[in-house]
Amino acid sequence: MSFDDDLSEFHAIFFEEAAEHLASLETLLLSLDLNQPDSEKLNAIFRAAHSIKGSASTFGFPDMASVTHDLETLLDRVRKQELQLCERIIDITLVARDVLLDQLAAHQGGEQVPEQRVTDVIAKIRAIANEEESALVLAAPEVSDGTASVESNVVALDVKVATESKQQAAAPASESSSIRVSIERVDQLINLVGELVITQSMLAQTAQLNQVTDEPIDYERLQERLQQLERNTRELQESVMSIRMLPVSSVFSRFPRLVRDLAGKLNKQIELRTVGEGTEIDRGVIEKITDPLTHLIRNSVDHGIETVDERIAAGKPVKGLVTLTACHQGGSVVIEIRDDGRGLNRDKLLAKARERNVFVPDNPSDQDVWQLIFAPGFSTAETVTDVSGRGVGMDVVRRNIEQLGGRVELTSVTGKGTTISIRLPLTLAIMDGMSVGIGDNTYIVPLTTIIESLRPRQEDVKTVASTGRVVFVRGEYLPLVALHEVFGLTPISNRPEQGILIIVDTECGRAALFVDELLGQRQVVIKSLESNYRKVPGISAATIMGDGSVSMILDVSEVVRLAKRPPLACAV
Template structure:
């Protein structure tokens, strides 16, 4: 029965992209004596090459083969880790990524960069390293074994018969690397049989005609030996027998003391046509093909094989790969369950006054259902939560390349990489963070000469951090560069007509101007910046996620950009409010407190509307009824209920008619189901079946502050309100 290998290609591609991240991270921090990093890079390249060969991606196999060979020479100490080698290996990662993307999309990849980098790799490989170890054919070096039965029985090890299939090389695997990996387990005597090699005119260089007998002297388990050959399982004939068995056979046949030689070790197959190599951990550092470390395997023995096998099975069961569409479907079902639970809870409230004896049991069941639903929702949401390192890991390479191009010395430090957030949020935050870091590299940090002239260290620093704060994730990009020049920004804003000479702006207001579309203080446009696009896109994309971005800067000391984002875009805890005849939802995380206010406690300021003194800070007062055009007349502020909220780094008081309780709600996208509406981040379905809009607090505050009159230019029109009530979400 044939197996359709194409079904495994998506898994191979996903694992290969992860392997590229390992390679890139390792190469960026590679040092001459960092054996662990070199091994990790080699293993990643070997896995990609082996998988590509299995699935028939010959272009990936051919390209990655050269990378693997170079890394193998680094592992063995036969090549030095030069800057030029690291540079071309980094370029090779980009090329492999292009090839993998082409394989994923089913297209051909003719990028000239691939051919150029391949030639550079070949040039590096052909460079004559004096440290290379020469292996001379037909010079045998063997371990002499005494034929004494006692001496032989005290020897531990394995006799390995490895006969690869002729097509093995076409799968991207090389026997010499497998044999070398065995050297991590102990000392080897290796014999290669050449009797099946055809004449030169009949030789097919793509086929393999050798097979090997290997004596491994080690106390490792049989499982440890077989794991070395996991990649070629099904493409070879493999026999692993205890060395003790061979010793017993020698004893039974009464072999003379001086005749334990090639004939016994090789079953007389390669009596005069074999090449033997002695490999051990002291002479040559050898490749590691297995996922576990060699040191852990050297501590195993034959009796530990069952335990090792159990541990391996448990490790394999530690995680599974599930399509994101299946997870999205599960989350949608849980969302519908939350809505159903809310509806049942509403029914329970309506029946609370009923005298039926089953009502109490019904209410108890509804309370338990609510608790279990919330627990289920939290567990399901955790499935989509991923560490932000998936985003952070792309930036070291970018900083390395851009700083080199700009002639700057930059150190990027990361913290909080394991902070988790929803995969949907993570996918959309990558580009805004990329813009902010590029901005810090190009505008924020000075050249080494400028830094030295101002008394700073030659190397500038960018610190990228993430942390949880309530239901939000806080991401900060901090640099120790020149900071924002408020005078220069203000002059540019004046000349562009963004502000007028009679406006009095604080430093914070001036810093905020960099997010205005088209604004740029760069005199000369380059391929990194100067076109006035980027920062406005950053703010717009972050606000679309329900977050905000703020900047704090000090001239000569540097700048800190703070991005605040919700952990998830699927479910939130909300406060139901009523204004006129409409019910809205305010995210609980945005609410500071709710208070009653009177007209006397409000201060009217010309051109600024009404302000309220809250904790030594004057905050604007926004009447939701006016903003959303819900009434023809202006509401009186006498004994009004005000909800004090915070969003986008600003505070405001929202005048509402009534608070109706708190509820966990499932967020439905307005943009997907209807269209983008300013002031709202989404909608939900209440327990009554009614559609309620979820306020975008930062957007509502902006709408209120953008107008100093009652003619709110961004208010929802009546048609929008009607359609929103009818749209099926």
């Protein structure tokens, strides 16, 4: 084996560590105070560039080493206070970081970075590094009346909005190929497996003793050991699942750069605050929630936060505030995007709905009006820009979140701001569900979609010519969806007052699912139906029950949509 072959074995580690250093470099840069930069942060930024340079040289990536060599020189002068930190230095360092990230992606099979782009960034780094401190201070344009200069963020450089480029390509590649696990968690797994082996041995001994002596089974002892096995299995399950858990900071860390670039592009002043970055969630959820969160953050910056002049006229602080929070609530993670901007305009939304012939109920509540923005192709933007306004996105955001088993809710106060709340499952492998019976069949309804369950009175169920059956629940009529009709099953009874209604919240609004009975709440392991069988309308996945039978997990939103069509030809 050649020396090059030996080095290639370490490339995956280099890719992962370099991506981490680049992410850390961006986070630290955006947190710096220009007037009083923290010396520890400056040293950490320098060390990140130095580490990348050293590793790139060692493992045979001279293109990355050449960029970080000059970047390291510039950052060294800044940390030694030979140069005063300013916007130009932060801008060029961010641009260099983008180039390095694209180079990293190229070495992992991505598109090659044009040589001219690399040459340009190195030349600009050298030019700034060789300038005198006074020249740098003069180069930073003054800000008057609280107005941010767009040019101060551009500096004749190609500063791009981070999420619009392919700069994030390196991160997913490394994330999907490996995962870091602490020694403590590995030790915990080993201990739990040991406990499981001991319990299994005890059960085997109990069975063997009964066979040898022909004595009656000691059911009390057997029950104790089965309970111990159940505890061991649950602890092992939780421990294994925790390995896949990552803090949401891995997603949140992308947004300070996004907000900074967009704010400069739109001539706005915006602060992004993050709360609960340590909240953990399954890596599979994290990978799929990044794009929806990016779209929502962009909307807050573009549509939510007003311009400086508008905020001054409204008596608000010049700098707008976007707050991104995450926390655990029960078995879910709740992520909120809140801004203190202009809020949604009820009249404007209703006018646009009429213009596009979007259905709006009579005397709609504010919540009904806010839901209009989730209609396909719905946008109130006056002009189409490269930031937003094409009328695609919010419906896709909602659909993507619901495909993860989550829900999205929106509240807004005109002139005060908007809050979007996303509730997601902790993991995509296990979910809490309600088992329901329909004739001889058992289905699972995701618990996150259920509001309540009830037995209706006969007089509360009505039939409307254009809509079908509806049920009166707490002051409103909800569409009644009979699951036996959707799936072509034979129920115990087709009379709602003799069964149970499950009130669910879907992208189509609230609805009442009619089932024969509730069988109980349970945690189920999700199995892909498409990979083992085929796609079935109204079904999102399957699970194996305790008796070995297979039960289908409902896609509640699709079930409600299917209820408006002819019944399926066969049962599932």
